Amino acid sequence: xxxxxxxxxxxxxxxxxxxxGLGNTLLxxxxxVPLGLLGGLMLALxxxxxxxxxxxxxxxxxxFFRAFPPLVLLILLYAGLPFIGxxxxxxxxxxxxxxxxxxxxxxxxxxxxxxxxxTGQTEAARSTGLSASQTMAWVVLPQAVRNVLPDLMxxxxxxxxxxxxxxxxxxxxxxxxxxxxxxxxxxxxxxxxAALVYFALLWPxxxxxxxxxxxxxxxx
Amino acid sequence: MIxxxxxxxxxGALHVLKGVDLRVADRELVFxxxxxxxxxxxxxxxxxxxxxxxxxxxxxxxIDLMHRRTDLNAARRRIGMVFQGFNLYPHMxxxxxxxxxxxxxxxxxxxxxxxxxxxxxxxxxxxxxAGHTPGQLSGGQQQRVAIARAIALxxxxxxxxxxxxxxxxxxxxxxxxxxxxxxxxxxTMVVVSHExxxxxxxxxxxxxxxxxxxxxxxxxAAIFExxxxxxxxxxxxxxxxx
Ligand SMILES: Nc1ncnc2c1ncn2[C@@H]1O[C@H](COP(=O)(O)OP(=O)(O)O)[C@@H](O)[C@H]1O
Ligand SMILES: [Mg+2]
Numbered sequence: 001x002x003x004x005x006x007x008x009x010x011x012x013x014x015x016x017x018x019x020x021g022l023g024n025t026l027l028x029x030x031x032x033v034p035l036g037l038l039g040g041l042m043l044a045l046x047x048x049x050x051x052x053x054x055x056x057x058x059x060x061x062x063x064f065f066r067a068f069p070p071l072v073l074l075i076l077l078y079a080g081l082p083f084i085g086x087x088x089x090x091x092x093x094x095x096x097x098x099x100x101x102x103x104x105x106x107x108x109x110x111x112x113x114x115x116x117x118x119t120g121q122t123e124a125a126r127s128t129g130l131s132a133s134q135t136m137a138w139v140v141l142p143q144a145v146r147n148v149l150p151d152l153m154x155x156x157x158x159x160x161x162x163x164x165x166x167x168x169x170x171x172x173x174x175x176x177x178x179x180x181x182x183x184x185x186x187x188x189x190x191x192x193x194a195a196l197v198y199f200a201l202l203w204p205x206x207x208x209x210x211x212x213x214x215x216x217x218x219x220x
Numbered sequence: 221m222i223x224x225x226x227x228x229x230x231x232g233a234l235h236v237l238k239g240v241d242l243r244v245a246d247r248e249l250v251f252x253x254x255x256x257x258x259x260x261x262x263x264x265x266x267x268x269x270x271x272x273x274x275x276x277x278x279x280x281x282x283i284d285l286m287h288r289r290t291d292l293n294a295a296r297r298r299i300g301m302v303f304q305g306f307n308l309y310p311h312m313x314x315x316x317x318x319x320x321x322x323x324x325x326x327x328x329x330x331x332x333x334x335x336x337x338x339x340x341x342x343x344x345x346x347x348x349x350a351g352h353t354p355g356q357l358s359g360g361q362q363q364r365v366a367i368a369r370a371i372a373l374x375x376x377x378x379x380x381x382x383x384x385x386x387x388x389x390x391x392x393x394x395x396x397x398x399x400x401x402x403x404x405x406x407x408t409m410v411v412v413s414h415e416x417x418x419x420x421x422x423x424x425x426x427x428x429x430x431x432x433x434x435x436x437x438x439x440x441a442a443i444f445e446x447x448x449x450x451x452x453x454x455x456x457x458x459x460x461x462x
Contacts, residue, residue, distance in 0.1 A: 127300075
C-alpha cells in the first residue's frame with residue numbers, strides 16, 4: 001500500500017519533475033491572476049458608462065464567458081487558433097482563456113464592489129476638485145476592493161486551481177508533470193505528491209479567506 | 221460672489237427648481253430654510269455643479285459654471301462643500317482625508333500638503349486627531365474633519381448642506397463653533413440648516429424655499445419674527461414648536 005501510493009524512491013526520482021511543474025503553476029498563476037484582474041477592472045469600469053452601446057455588448061460578453069466552460073474555451077483556442085494561422089502555444093492559450101473567463105468573474109465582483117461604495121464618497125471627492133478618474137483611483141476603488149476582498153480571494157483560489165487545466169494543452173504545470181512522472185514510473189505516487197503540493201499551496205489562502213469571511217460576518 | 225439666476229432643475233417629471241435666483245455677496249452668510257423636499261439641497265448642489273441645472277446661469281467668484289469650457293475641477297477647488305452625512309473617506313486617516321485634494325488637485329508635495337492639512341485640522345480643533353480614521357471619531361469630529369478637508373483648499377465660498385442634522389444634540393455646538401469662526405474670518409457661506417439660533421446670531425440673510433421656489437427672504441429677525449408670506453409663517457411656526 002505504502003509502496004503504491006507513497007513510494008519514497010519514486011518520490012525522490014519524481015521530485016525534480018514535480019518541482020519544475022510547481023514552478024510553472026506558480027508562473028501561470030502570477031500571469032493569469034493579474035491578467036484576469038486587469039480584464040475585470042476594465043469590464044467593471046466600462047460597466048459604469050451608461051451608454052446602451054456599451055452596456056449591452058458588455059453584458060453579453062460577461063454572460064458568455066461566465067457560461068462558457070473554461071476547459072472547452074481552452075481546448076477551442078488551442079485546437080482552433082492554428083487553423084486561422086495563430087500559433088500561441090499552451091502558455092499563450094491558457095493566458096488568453098483565463099483572461100476571458102476569469103476576467104468576466106473578476107469584473108462582476110469588482111462591479112459589485114464599486115456599486116457598494118456610497119455615492120456620497122464620489123460627491124465629496126468631486127466637490128474638492130478631484131476628477132472622475134482620480135476619484136475612482138483614490139476614493140472608490142480602494143473601498144470597493146476592501147468590500148469584496150473575500151470574493152476576490154475566493155475567485156483567485158479558483159483561478160489557481162484552474163491552472164491545472166493547462167495540462168490538457170501540454171502546459172508543463174504541476175498536474176501535467178505529475179502525470180508524466182506517473183506514466184514513466186507506472187506508479188500513482190507523483191499524483192499523490194502533486195495533490196499534497198496543491199494543498200500546501202492553497203491551504204494558507206483558504207485559511208486566510210475564512211478568517212476574512214468570518215470577520216465580514218461579524219462586522220455585519 | 222455667487223450669482224445664480226433663473227435656475228430650473230427637473231428629475232424626470234419632477235420639477236424641483238422652478239426659476240430660483242440667488243445672489244450672495246462677498247463675505248455674506250446666507251441661510252436657506254424650507255420644508256423637506258423643497259429643493260434646498262438641489263439648489264446648493266447646483267452651485268458647485270454636482271447637479272447640472274436644466275436652465276439658468278451660475279457664476280461663482282467670476283467663474284461661469286455653466287460654460288462648456290469651464291474647468292469644473294479647478295472651479296470646485298474654490299467652492300468648498302460640507303455634507304449632512306460627512307462623507308469622509310473611511311479608508312484614510314483624518315489627515316489623509318484633508319491632504320488628498322491638496323496633493324492631487326492643488327499639486328502640493330507630500331510635506332507641504334501635510335503641513336497645510338495639519339493647519340486645517342488645527343483650525344477645526346482636531347490637530348491631535350490627525351492619525352485617526354473616521355471610524356474612530358465622533359460625528360461632530362467627523363464633520364469638523366470634513367470642514368477641514370474643504371477649507372484646506374482655501375475656497376472662496378463654502379456650501380453647507382444640513383451640516384448638523386445627522387449629529388447628536390450635544391455634538392452640534394462644536395460644529396457650529398467652527399462655522400462661526402469661519403464666518404468671523406470673512407468666509408462667504410451658504411448654509412442649508414434649521415439651526416435657528418445660529419441663523420439669528422450669524423446669518424446676514426435668511427432665504428425661505430418651498431416647492432422649488434424662493435418664497436421670501438430677508439434679515440433673520442424679519443423672517444423669523446415677522447414673516448410676510450403665509451407659507452413662511454406656517455413653516456416658521458412649525459419649526460419653532462419643536
Ligand atoms: N437625484 C435625484 N433623483 C430624483 N429625484 C431627486 C434627486 N435628488 C432630489 N430629488 C427630489 O427632488 C426634490 C427636492 O430634493 P432636495 O433638493 O434634496 O430637497 P431638500 O434638500 O429641500 O429636502 C425631492 O422631491 C427629492 O426627492
Ligand atoms: Mg436636503
